[in-house]
Amino acid sequence: MGNIAQRAKKATPTIKGVSSAVLDQRQLDLSGLNLLNNPPPKAEEAPKVTYARDKLLEEVRKSMEAQEKGLSLVVIGHVDAGKSTLMGRLLYELGRMDERTRTANERNSTKVGKSSFSWAWGLDGTAEERERGITMDIALQSFSTRHRLITVLDAPGHKEFIPNMISGASQADCALLVVDASTGEFETGFERGGQTREHLILTRSLGVAQVIVAVNKLDQVQWERDRYEDICILLRPFLVQSGFHPSKTKFVPVAAMLGVNLVTCGGDDAKQLREWYKGPTLVDLLDQLEPPSRDISAPMRMPISNIFKGQGSGTSVSGRLLSGVVQVGERVRILPGDETAVIKTIGVEEEYVPWAAAGSNLTLSLVSIDPVQLAVGSMLCSPADPVPLASSFTARILIFDIQVPIIAGAMVELFHHSRDVPATFSKLIATLDRTSGKVLKSNPRVLTKTSSAEVQITLRSSGPSATTRPIPLEPYAANKAMGRVLIRREGETIAAGVVMEILG
Amino acid sequence: MKLVNKHIDKHGTGHVTLRPEDDEDMWHLYNLIQEGDSVRAPAIRRVQKISSTGSVDSSRLKLNLTIKVTRIEFSSAARGASSDDTPGESPDSAAGQQPTTAALQLTGPVVVENQHVRLGAFHTLDIEVQRDVRIEKFEGWDSVASARVQEAIIPGKGAEVAAVVCGEGTAAFCLLSQHMTLVTHRLSVPIPRKAGSSSQHEKGLSKFYGTLFDSFIRHVPYANVGLKAIVLASPGWVRDSVYDYIVQEASRRGDKILQKALKDKVVRVHISSPHVHSLVEVLKSPEIVSQLKETKFAREGIVLDKFFKMLGVDEMRAWYGPDHVVLAADRSAIGTLLISDDLFRASNPVTRKKYVALVEAVQQKGGEVVIFSSMHESGQQLNQLTGIAAILTFPLDVEVVEAEEKQAAEAEQTQDSEATDPDG
Numbered sequence: 001m002g003n004i005a006q007r008a009k010k011a012t013p014t015i016k017g018v019s020s021a022v023l024d025q026r027q028l029d030l031s032g033l034n035l036l037n038n039p040p041p042k043a044e045e046a047p048k049v050t051y052a053r054d055k056l057l058e059e060v061r062k063s064m065e066a067q068e069k070g071l072s073l074v075v076i077g078h079v080d081a082g083k084s085t086l087m088g089r090l091l092y093e094l095g096r097m098d099e100r101t102r103t104a105n106e107r108n109s110t111k112v113g114k115s116s117f118s119w120a121w122g123l124d125g126t127a128e129e130r131e132r133g134i135t136m137d138i139a140l141q142s143f144s145t146r147h148r149l150i151t152v153l154d155a156p157g158h159k160e161f162i163p164n165m166i167s168g169a170s171q172a173d174c175a176l177l178v179v180d181a182s183t184g185e186f187e188t189g190f191e192r193g194g195q196t197r198e199h200l201i202l203t204r205s206l207g208v209a210q211v212i213v214a215v216n217k218l219d220q221v222q223w224e225r226d227r228y229e230d231i232c233i234l235l236r237p238f239l240v241q242s243g244f245h246p247s248k249t250k251f252v253p254v255a256a257m258l259g260v261n262l263v264t265c266g267g268d269d270a271k272q273l274r275e276w277y278k279g280p281t282l283v284d285l286l287d288q289l290e291p292p293s294r295d296i297s298a299p300m301r302m303p304i305s306n307i308f309k310g311q312g313s314g315t316s317v318s319g320r321l322l323s324g325v326v327q328v329g330e331r332v333r334i335l336p337g338d339e340t341a342v343i344k345t346i347g348v349e350e351e352y353v354p355w356a357a358a359g360s361n362l363t364l365s366l367v368s369i370d371p372v373q374l375a376v377g378s379m380l381c382s383p384a385d386p387v388p389l390a391s392s393f394t395a396r397i398l399i400f401d402i403q404v405p406i407i408a409g410a411m412v413e414l415f416h417h418s419r420d421v422p423a424t425f426s427k428l429i430a431t432l433d434r435t436s437g438k439v440l441k442s443n444p445r446v447l448t449k450t451s452s453a454e455v456q457i458t459l460r461s462s463g464p465s466a467t468t469r470p471i472p473l474e475p476y477a478a479n480k481a482m483g484r485v486l487i488r489r490e491g492e493t494i495a496a497g498v499v500m501e502i503l504g
Numbered sequence: 505m506k507l508v509n510k511h512i513d514k515h516g517t518g519h520v521t522l523r524p525e526d527d528e529d530m531w532h533l534y535n536l537i538q539e540g541d542s543v544r545a546p547a548i549r550r551v552q553k554i555s556s557t558g559s560v561d562s563s564r565l566k567l568n569l570t571i572k573v574t575r576i577e578f579s580s581a582a583r584g585a586s587s588d589d590t591p592g593e594s595p596d597s598a599a600g601q602q603p604t605t606a607a608l609q610l611t612g613p614v615v616v617e618n619q620h621v622r623l624g625a626f627h628t629l630d631i632e633v634q635r636d637v638r639i640e641k642f643e644g645w646d647s648v649a650s651a652r653v654q655e656a657i658i659p660g661k662g663a664e665v666a667a668v669v670c671g672e673g674t675a676a677f678c679l680l681s682q683h684m685t686l687v688t689h690r691l692s693v694p695i696p697r698k699a700g701s702s703s704q705h706e707k708g709l710s711k712f713y714g715t716l717f718d719s720f721i722r723h724v725p726y727a728n729v730g731l732k733a734i735v736l737a738s739p740g741w742v743r744d745s746v747y748d749y750i751v752q753e754a755s756r757r758g759d760k761i762l763q764k765a766l767k768d769k770v771v772r773v774h775i776s777s778p779h780v781h782s783l784v785e786v787l788k789s790p791e792i793v794s795q796l797k798e799t800k801f802a803r804e805g806i807v808l809d810k811f812f813k814m815l816g817v818d819e820m821r822a823w824y825g826p827d828h829v830v831l832a833a834d835r836s837a838i839g840t841l842l843i844s845d846d847l848f849r850a851s852n853p854v855t856r857k858k859y860v861a862l863v864e865a866v867q868q869k870g871g872e873v874v875i876f877s878s879m880h881e882s883g884q885q886l887n888q889l890t891g892i893a894a895i896l897t898f899p900l901d902v903e904v905v906e907a908e909e910k911q912a913a914e915a916e917q918t919q920d921s922e923a924t925d926p927d928g
Contacts, residue, residue: 125698126705128741136740137698160740163777308696308704375694404816407824409888411784413777422779424888445902446819460781460888490785491739491776 047344049329050354060296060325060357071291072151072320072361074172074208076165076199078189079157081180082216084135086256087154088119090282093263096143097122119257123154134158138168138305140318140361142349145287151349151361157195159491166202166486167305167418171320171361174210174289175203178256179235181227182220190234192401198493200242201400205496206484209292210248211239212285219255223272228253250285253277294358299385300324300332301474301482302362303417304378307371310363314344315371317380318363319418322481324382326362327355333383334373335472340383341369377419379472387482389470390502392458394429395485396437397497399451406447406494414457415486421471423487427456454500457487475499505529507657508636516644520653523636527580527606528681531879532656533631533639534578534608536649539851540642543610544570545629551620569627570616570638577609580686580879607631643853646860648875664799666724667735667786668716670742671778673708675716677723678783682800684879687780689723691715713749720750726765733795734765737773737786747772771795783881784808804882807842807874811893820899825890830858831905833865837896840872844883844891848875859892871897 051059075083091097105121114133117124123139124130135156142151153168169175179186179196189196200211213235221227232251239249253273254261260270263283280288301322310316326332326343333340346356347363356362364380381387399406406425414423430442432452439454447453461468476483476498483499505522512518524530537543547569553561608631617623631637641649663679663686670676673695679686693715695708725731736743747770754762773789775782786792787805796802815822823832826847832838843863850856863873876883878891886893 128745129698132741139698306697307694371694376697404812405819407815407889409824409885409890411781411885411888413779420777422777422781426888446815488777 047329047342049327051327053325056325056327056355057296060355064294064357069147069291070149070151070360071173071289072153072171072359073174073176073286073289074153074155074169074203075176075178076155076169076195076203077157077178078180078185078195078199079134079159080185081157081178081189081196082256083157083178084120084123084139084154085117086119086178086214086216086254086262087139087141087152088122089256089259090262091122091141091143092119093259094143094145094283096141116257136161137164145283147287148289148291149349150286150289155199157199159195162195162198162202162488162491162493163415163420165199166206166415166420169199169203169206169208170303170417170481170484171305172203172206172208173292173359174212175200175208176286177211177213178216179213179231180217181215181231181253182217185217186231186234190238197238200239200244201496202486202493204243205398205486207480209244210289211244211250212282212289213239213249213251214256214282215251215253216256218253218273219258219260219269223253223275225276250288252280252282252285254282291359295323295479295481296325296357298323298358298479300326300380300382301387301479302326302332302364302380303419304374304376304380305418307374307376310365314365314367315369315374316347316363316365317374318361319380320361321356321358323358323479325355325357326364331383332366332380333386334369335379335381335387336389336469337373337378339369339373341366341380377417377471381472387472387474388502390459390473390499390504391468391470392426392456392503393473394454394456394500394503395497396432396452396454396500397487397495398434399447399449399453399495400493402449402492402494405449407445410489411460412487412489412494414459415488416471416473416484419471420488421469422460423457424460425455426458429454429456455497456503457485473499473502475501505532505656507653509638510653512645512650516641516646518645519638519640520645521636521638522653522656524631524633526633527686528684529633529656530578530606530608530631531580531683531877532652533637534576535845535849536652536656537573537576537610537639538642538849538853538856539573539576540853541573542570542615542640542642543573543612543629544568544616544638544640545610545631546635547627547629549621549627565620567618567620569614569618569621569629571610571612571627571629572615572642573610574612575610577611578606580606580684643857646857647864648848648860663725663728663731665733665735665792665796666726666731667737667783668720668724668746669775669778669780669782669786670716670736670738670746672740672742673712674778675719676780677719678780679725680783680801680880683877685783685801685881686879689719691719709745713746716746717750717753721762726769727761731765731769733771733792734769735771735773735786735792737775737782739774739776739778742778743772743774781881781885784885787882801877801880801882804874804876804880807840807895808876808882808886810840811842811895814895818899820901821896822893823896823900823902824893826892828902828905829892829894830862831909832894832896832900833862835900835905836869837898837900838866838869838871838894839897840874840895841866842874842876842886842893842895844876844878844886846878846883846887847891 075087077083092102106118109115109118109121117133124135129136139154153172155165155168188194215228215231258269261281265281302319304317305319307317328343328346330343331340343364344367345365346353348356348360379387408425408428410425412423413420428444430439431444433440434452459468474482485497487495505524508523509521547567548564549567551565609628611628613624613626614621663681665680667678668675674692676687677689679688693712696704698705736747751766771791773786773791775785784805787802788809811822823829847859848856866873876886878887
């Protein structure tokens, strides 16, 4: 079209010379076709790619060594353990929450008689969360310690919102477990069906290997050393059993509401603690977290965990870049679907950057895409190397402590990053030895608790008469972060697994 | 469905004339009619006549045709409505569809000649409501088929429960009747999570409630007296917020009928996931069980739940799979037989006979037989478990029984499994 318009422009002067009558006619004709007018402004100016891929990779490697290391941290624990309060207080102590917000939260929460939630309000933003006094969805914040740039995902502790918690934990490298030390509360959280247990297992199954345990509310038990030790003793074997290496688990006593032992262990409130505790503060421990190795040379993968209208034009999506690198101006494919979009800006921790590498939590502003094509759970990937779509696959699963055994055809929900879909165990292929992975029995009739098995999972249409939609999935061998799945049934997590092979 | 005429002799041969009245009746007919049966129903057929001068005269005639069925096709309304649920809302799809949307088509050669149609000419019958259908079974009327007719002619049905299964930003509208669950509408409204800004989240939420209310008005027949309950089911507290919104909106609009319906009929039930398959959880929740105790679909939900519970408690008393269940029946061990109507629809008459014999055997020994409708969620789940399962009265070890069986009649067993394989 642009070509014709150009030609038309060139043609006009010569015509002008000949006759004005003819000219008018011609111009009318052409204007009818809208050729002479300036071409309509393009919907979006798609920025250009600045780096070649090899160069970008080199750049990324260089800066990875130089910069302070970034990592993401999910805050987990039983409901009312004080996760949001701890994070709220920590953000304030580190200067990430300004004085005005703090006083506003304090004033407003006191007004409705919920002054004890004032710190949590820093993260629990929605009206319903504040009214109910619980976190319902993941809150994303960031702060920096001496050597680390930490993205915090504050997970909901309530049992109802485990899907949201899974979405958060799948975006994290490390975990901060908050347990309530007050009498009876720790026990409730740690019992069967308590979230301390379930969250730990879930995070481990999603590939998180490092955990810091913050023993909270110690002020309510008069800073008793015995209580702290007891909790550590109870938790340690469970952590090992869940697959956390003892060298990668740290314990720290804190009192979130008072702000004791978060950044410093000074002040009057901490007097009793200082008598027996000489160890590092929470921030010291956070500073020692080791970011896992990032897979930057693999193809780009980014599951969408949130979609919102950003500033200016375009649609913003946020999520964690699982592997590969991404830069402004790059074209990305959205799966499932046939659409592509162009990245206009990349936001990391409220700053715009020209590129980003695996492991960072990004907010991308996308242009030349209809927002209808984007859905939470969709995958952004490089157009040259799209993620395969699967509606049936085999997986090796580890079955948790369940009441009702699993039989072929059992109805479950499959969780993969921020997406959950109905599925069934279409075939029980074999039960495996938990340690060696050897086949114990092929074609078992049932799978009982705490066993390991290889199964075939098929996605199911929701409802008796709908079509199934495949989801983007990759074998664990090809991409670790893409190959992890969790399986839940009737509000209970029954198994975790890795994808072995995609069947179609 | 109305029974117009019935003539079955003691050997099971004979015919039944039925008059379908709604969607569910189509489903009954679909389950009654098998390949090979003769069906007589009104039809419109284009008939060509060549006159003596050679000119061709084509006309459409209303005829009664009898065909020998070779193909049966059934499609429910939901199939059409749910195939277009693209992300984003689609409030206009499936709008205003009311009574009959299910379609049943029978194809086969004409077996009774008449003046206009040659013998053996193929015809496809569109079964319509209020048009009599005469069915003559090729294999004769067995107990399951007769029971089905009895069940189908009980008057006073239609949708008994409307359910809205919702999650944050998603909702599915379902209508449950004795034998069918219809997903009449799905909607999904994107709600930005709180991470962005809180106002976007609230805006998304209010848009979701608004859309949901509009669809509620359109898809839930709340004014219908036959509707026993309106279930709002969701994880979390979405159902409460939705209920509050609907109540508020109803009073704002001054809709007295809606207000009354909301007060009398709405039951809020907790489920663990916002997918339609959670309807099973709805049906076994105490709120619903007390209200719908005697309905067939509630019974199905309870029995299936009992089976799963038994599987957890005593694996040796919960068996599934056709081969195993038949073995259990041979040992008179079956207390409750769960069987899907899918199996009776088997095109192979031998297979059907086998299942009919099984049902009769269990009933004779005082066992309970629950035939699940595969148009219900519970039936779908049973179908996933091979379509047949049993709760035994005493524990039996599958492996021991299999070994016994092997020793006793190895030859017979191989024959048995061969027969069940083709329809898997």
